[in-house]
Amino acid sequence: MNGTRSRSRPEYIPGHIPDPSYVRILDTTLRDGEQAPGAAMTAEQKLQIARQLAKMGVDIIEAGFPCASQEDFNAVKMIAQEVGNKCDDDGYVPVIVAICRCNEKDIRTAWEAVKEAKRPRLLPFIATSPIHMEYKLGKTKQEVLQIARHMVAFARSLGCGDIEFGAEDAARSDREFLYEIFGEVIKAGATTVVIADTVGITMPFEFGKLISDIKANTPGIENAVIAVHCHNDLGHATANTIEAARAGARQLEVTINGIGERAGNAAFEEVVMALRCRGDHVLSGLYTGINTKHILKTSKMVEEFSGMHLQPHKAIVGDNAFLHESGIHQAGLLKHRGTYEILSPEDIGYERTSGPNMVLGKLSGRQALKNRLKEVCNYLFYSKAQSPFFCFMSYFLPFQLGYELKVDEVESVFKNFKAMAEKRKRVTDADLKALVSEKVCDVEPIWKLGGLEVICGTMKFSSTSIKLVSIDGSTHVACSVGKGPVDSAYKAVDLIVKEAVKVLEYSLNTVTEGTDAIATVHVVLRKENMHSDTSTLNGNIINSTFSGIGKGVDVVVSSVEAYLTALNKMLQFKE
DSSP, rough: OOOSSSOOOOBBBTTSSTTTBEEEEEEOOOTTGGGTTTTOOOOHEEEEEEEHHHTTTTTTEEETTTTTHHHHHHHHHHHHHHHOOOOOOOOOOEEEEEEEEESHHHHHHHHHHTSSSSEEEEEEEESSSHHIIIIIOOOOOOHHHHHHHHHHHHHHTTTOOOOOEEEETTSSOHHHHHHHHHHHHHHTSSSSSEEEETOOOOOOHHHOOOOHHHHHSSSTTSSEEEEEEEBOOTSOOHHHHHHHHHTTTEEEEEEEGOOTTTTBBHHHHHHHHHHHHHHHHHHOOBOOOOOGGHHHHHHHHHHHHOOOOOTOOOOOTSSTTTTEEEEEHHHHHHOGGTTTTTSOGGGGGGOOOOOOOOOOOTOHHHHHHHHHHHHOOOOOEEEEOSSSTTTTTEEEEEETTTOOOOOHHHHHHHHHHHHHHHHSBBOOHHHHHHHHHHHHHHOOOOOEEEEEEOOOOOSSSSEEEEEEEETTTEEEEEEEEEESSHHHHHHHHHHHHOEEEEEEEEEEEESSTTTTTEEEEEEEEEEEEEEOOOOOOTOOOOEEEEEEEESSSHHHHHHHHHHHHHHHHHHHHOO
């Protein structure tokens, strides 16, 4: 099998999958994934991710929680209008789903957000476990059953013919009650029922048995698709999801990189590649419609937009996933790649190259940079300019990161490269990737760093003078003291921006080695005394947090860049 769809995708029919071996993939990165602390994304970033999910052939895109805020509503509607109406040559167009609580206001708002999609779906949910019904809802089983039945019927009455009913905390629910409530909502018009392991408590064998029992004992289950939504609190989300597919679930709900609340969700790339790698051999021929060659660049896009960093050893998409350092492993690979690789890097979007090992420095020109980027970053360059000089500068598409860089951005990368080369004897491959990643996820900032000067030492407090440039082009200068250079710099920024924020997380890592290494700073902040309208799946109100990343050889500058990125996200986030 290669990375493209090897079997034809069956016709999409709500409540029925013509091929019993086909598994639908629902991606909830834009909803459950964004609920991870610090992962808030702008509407434009969500739209870009939705476009990328469609490129991969995702069956169902959960676009968001329209009732959470006006910003969420607008993002879901924008995705429904654009991505939800773009058919490919095979007639594929993703289903666009909006989640909503089981009340008329939520359902009506969600329908307004998605109804313009070619294939709209609503996902009303309610908790079904004893602990949730007693302590969160304050309702009896019969009250919950009546609400679920009536709300699914109400969603149907609005004109929605594709309804997914979600049983929150189903893994801890009474089994007989699940049979009953699923039977009733299917009778009322639900086309998909989702069993959620909301707190990630089940073992794989338990979860598989639960799915088997629901399939065997739920009245009318043959008229609906069984879906599963697993969290990773005990590290079993992917295993539980695969076990559910073995037991009869035919819609698997996942997030890119496994991001999500607490320990996250089942990881898209792990579930999809497990089915691709083992589907024919041990999973009775189960398969998906995912074009896996887009996985890597989608992963990088989500990592950059969300600010949720991947650990190097993350399965499938981590930096070390296809690296081999041991001499024994390397010797085996040289003889046959299958000795230590069960998957090929090309399957998820890597491209192997064998160009010359060029060392870049301050005397290197644009052509040398171009060649090295092609080798180490898997970029393709396209000539669209009239001038031969701008032949390579006009446009290029970095396939590894999955973004487009225009003429001015490419020129900016080159200028930054030259500036770095002046300070260092050699610019490494990791340096190049770090330089480019600074440009690939930029949004229009409200505040930019115009310059700074720091005085620090052991004799007194540190002080920072800083200049910021606002979106209207005006400059603002402030000076502040603090317990260290970063603290004083942040206080100086606050004097200009005039926003009361609290830094929840500050982390510093080096991308490369040496005293002149590139520093990567990650900042997560929250506006003081501000609560988001965003409700989590369990109905709780959460604080809106915003993350930012800064990279460079100067730690203080990188710290300020990360802080400004997070501040700009916060300011652009409309309540």
